[in-house]
Amino acid sequence: MELRWLESFVTVAEELHFARAADRLHLAPSALSAQIRALESHLGVRLIDRGRRARPALTGAGQLFLEEARLTLAQVARAESVGRRAGRGELGHAQIAYVASAAFSGVLTDVLTRCAALGTEVTVQVRELETPAQLEALACGDIDVGFLRWRPGYPPEVVATCLLTEEVVVALPAGAPLAAYEAVPAAELRDEWFVAPHFDEEYGCRDQILEVAELGGFTARCASPVRDFIAALTLVGGGLAVALVPASLRRVQIPGVVYRPLADVPLTTRLVGAYRRGETSPAVLGVIRHLREAAAAGNSHRPELLEPR
Numbered sequence: 001m002e003l004r005w006l007e008s009f010v011t012v013a014e015e016l017h018f019a020r021a022a023d024r025l026h027l028a029p030s031a032l033s034a035q036i037r038a039l040e041s042h043l044g045v046r047l048i049d050r051g052r053r054a055r056p057a058l059t060g061a062g063q064l065f066l067e068e069a070r071l072t073l074a075q076v077a078r079a080e081s082v083g084r085r086a087g088r089g090e091l092g093h094a095q096i097a098y099v100a101s102a103a104f105s106g107v108l109t110d111v112l113t114r115c116a117a118l119g120t121e122v123t124v125q126v127r128e129l130e131t132p133a134q135l136e137a138l139a140c141g142d143i144d145v146g147f148l149r150w151r152p153g154y155p156p157e158v159v160a161t162c163l164l165t166e167e168v169v170v171a172l173p174a175g176a177p178l179a180a181y182e183a184v185p186a187a188e189l190r191d192e193w194f195v196a197p198h199f200d201e202e203y204g205c206r207d208q209i210l211e212v213a214e215l216g217g218f219t220a221r222c223a224s225p226v227r228d229f230i231a232a233l234t235l236v237g238g239g240l241a242v243a244l245v246p247a248s249l250r251r252v253q254i255p256g257v258v259y260r261p262l263a264d265v266p267l268t269t270r271l272v273g274a275y276r277r278g279e280t281s282p283a284v285l286g287v288i289r290h291l292r293e294a295a296a297a298g299n300s301h302r303p304e305l306l307e308p309r
Helices: 003-015 018-025 029-043 060-087 100-105 107-117 131-140 205-216 229-237 247-251 282-298
Strands: 091-098 121-128 145-149 158-173 243-246 257-261 268-276
Touching (some): 003 029, 003 060, 018 029, 091 282, 100 268, 107 121, 107 268, 158 247, 205 243, 229 257, 268 282
Parallel strands (some): 091 145
Antiparallel strands (some): 145 268, 158 243, 158 268
């Protein structure tokens, strides 16, 4: 059965006049009649009573068939609309993962706001995930876009874009003598225990601790690693350690914690947006486009692509 047969039948049923129906369909009356006959032959039943003197009228079978034909055409139109909107990235879903500090930086919420602003029906699901796990999840397709901390190298199938470069500050117990400094010299941290997130990876916050210790002329004392920055700040608030954290974490007001810049160690950290090279999903490509827009808005220069090593 051809869709054009259904369209022709519904139009004739609405007009009950072959000439007017043919005009609506931009067909010759003979071609329209041929389509109706082909439909009736296919179904094995007469749908329209073509009286010579009276106007055409639907048969009983035609009246029943009309309702189903309209439903079918409506469903086809809906399917076509869904397909076109999906192709434009207006429908679909995307899986986003983020490190906790990305939420505090404002970049993640900026991208999500951009995704929602256009009134599309793209379903975006977000979940917190450590940086190494994000890279694995991107490679195997478990997530589509990641917000993670900078790495020296990335898998070949992953494209990374620098979203934000921010200062590293030191989180201190509020009652500690070092809290009296406006900016803390590296050497003054020699007697402190450092706590940092560590995810069984080669690179991370521990490298920054070692850099501060080297410039301060001491050997760093590191507490057992914790899962994330919030856990690290909790230990700081309890007076058990200090932590080097991205400046955006100043927004996290944990009791007993104060933040100070480093006086003589220009440490920075970068937040990166990552996605699969050669992504084809229109919905995911839309999220990636918003990610790059957010990167451009947050940096005075062109977003930096971090190519894999």
